[in-house]
Amino acid sequence: MxxxxxxxxxxxxxxxxxxxxxxxxxxxxxxxxxxxxxxxxxxxxxxxxxxxxxxxxxxxxxxxxxxxxxxxxxxxxxxxxxxxxxxxxxxxxxxxxxxxxxxxxxxxxxxxxxxxxxxxxxxxxxxxxxxxxxxxxxxxxxxxxxxxxxxxxxxxxxxxxxxxxxxxxxxxxxxxxxxxxxxxxxxxxxxxxxxxxxxxxxxxxxxxxxxxxxxxxxxxxxxxxxxxxxxxxxxxxxxxxxxxxxxxxxxxxxxxxxxxxxxxxxxxxxxxAKDGEGASKMLECTVSGAPDQDTAIIVAKSVIRSPLFKCAMFGEDANWGRILCAVGYADADFDITKVGVDLASAKGSIAVCRNGSGVEFSEDEAKVILGEDEIYINIDLGQGEASAKAWGCDLTYDYVKINGDYRS
Missing domain, CATH: 3.60.70.12 (L-amino peptidase D-ALA esterase/amidase)
Known part of the structure; x- marks a missing residue:
């Protein structure tokens, strides 16, 4: 249709x-x-x-x-x-x-x-x-x-x-x-x-x-x-x-x-998500390879709401460890040693993690990819067929400014 x-x-x-x-x-x-x-x-x-x-x-x-x-x-x-x-x-x-x-x-x-x-x-x-x-x-x-x-x-x-x-x-x-x-x-x-x-x-x-x-x-x-x-x-x-x-x-x-x-x-x-207060980037996290949809949703939301991850995206820093950290504390059952992570935008895609561990990648290439205003975080749990998406934005200086005087 x-x-x-x-x-x-x-x-x-x-x-x-x-x-x-x-x-x-x-x-x-x-x-x-x-x-x-x-x-x-x-x-x-x-x-x-x-x-x-x-x-x-x-x-x-x-x-x-x-x-x-x-x-x-x-x-x-x-x-x-x-x-x-x-x-x-x-x-x-x-x-x-x-x-x-x-x-x-x-x-x-x-x-x-x-x-x-x-x-x-x-x-x-x-x-x-x-x-x-x-x-x-x-x-x-x-x-x-x-x-x-x-x-x-x-x-x-x-x-x-x-x-x-x-x-x-x-x-x-x-x-x-x-x-x-x-x-x-x-x-x-x-x-x-x-x-x-x-x-x-x-x-x-x-x-x-x-x-x-x-x-x-x-x-x-x-x-x-x-x-x-x-x-x-x-x-x-x-x-x-x-x-x-x-x-x-x-x-x-x-x-x-x-x-x-x-x-x-x-x-x-x-x-x-694109119009989040003070936002400069829309973030979309896709979790695939999950054992069920609820697990995919929980993991995707865990990443997208992480303040440290959101700050890294504002700084255009491919700090994938913050993504794995948020995946790891998600309240769901899965094997972290099978997880892979890619970062993507209109400028391309780059692998940053495989089997729960980091892989070599170009920081310069990652910086170009993260310089776009729409960033895609693709996570493969490698243990099922279910998938889900979550959306959010980066955390910027302007967020604090807006909410510091919201009533005025």
Missing amino acids: EFTRIDGGVCAAKGFQANGLNCGLNPDRNKNDLGMIFSTEICNAAAVYTTNKVKGAPILVTKKHLETTGKKARAVIVNSKNANTCNADGEEKAQKMCELAAKELGISADEVIVASTGVIGQILPIEPIADHVKELAAGLAPENHDKAANAIMTTDTFPKEVAVQFTLDGKTCTVGGMAKGSGMIHPNMATTLNFVTTDVAISSELIQKALSEIVKVTYNCLSIDGDTSTNDMVSIMANGLAGNTEISEENEEYEIFRKALYEVLMNMTKML
Whole structure:
């Protein structure tokens, strides 16, 4: 099955509209801080949430809404600059955001997914949102997907949108989405805020199954700084407007949809890794030859989250011992004496380790390879057929600068 990348992001699928604007939460009037997504038809919906014990109020409200409606939704309202987390009135404010959106859209508040991102522990002022939600809804249009993508950015340096088109049951179908995230990323469910839409007709049960499984091998394999956010969420809405026969069992059509969803989530994951706070390099670690996929995931994530390894990549230093160190403390069972490591980029590939020991290589050649802005770490465990990838970025001086004055 071929998947064609198309423009349109979260509004690429039929029947979806979006908008974003600055309501005053962010004092920089050039940056949007309030966004909305709307489907002209009711959607089957699914979501995954942060596993942090501290959960943002919007997550608690969204979970209740999807439980109340039997996993149905029609809209998303989201703000940046303020996470609405650890506040006594947090759930009340999150519910109020849903009610404000619902009133303008002519739907039930329970059909609204709500999300927030930004500083934790500061009271969310509802007045700016209330004063601008009418304008926000009035400006909904498919072409305004970029305004919504801009509205969810915090320390992000660029908006993140992906959409793919494909054929299913003889119908042209689309999956698209938008994401935000640059720091406080080390998920164990999903990462950051991610909103996905599709015009595929698929049951709520199967869309939840596909989302949960694909999050495990995409967003859950991303680490920027080792901190799991309180507000992480991925949601997906499917309105069925493509006209395919609804997917209600795990058949060939389900597998095609699942692969399309993987294409979108995997590419947004790579965008998030590339835009890590202060990052100069995107890192992709592929572990092959593993006895099972879980082992491959554990090893890949162990390497990608290692601060010492990340610093070495910033310095363009082929210090492969740090990679072996991270492989060695991974909580999985395998024989370290069979492990091989290669470092690669657009400038070529170089072997640095075989059978758990170093091999001779040119430091000058390695320096050229590591001088690129996308680095690939290829690890072969040599003891199975399973594989997995994990993504991250280097650790730079700018990361400390950004997080030293994040609230200012």
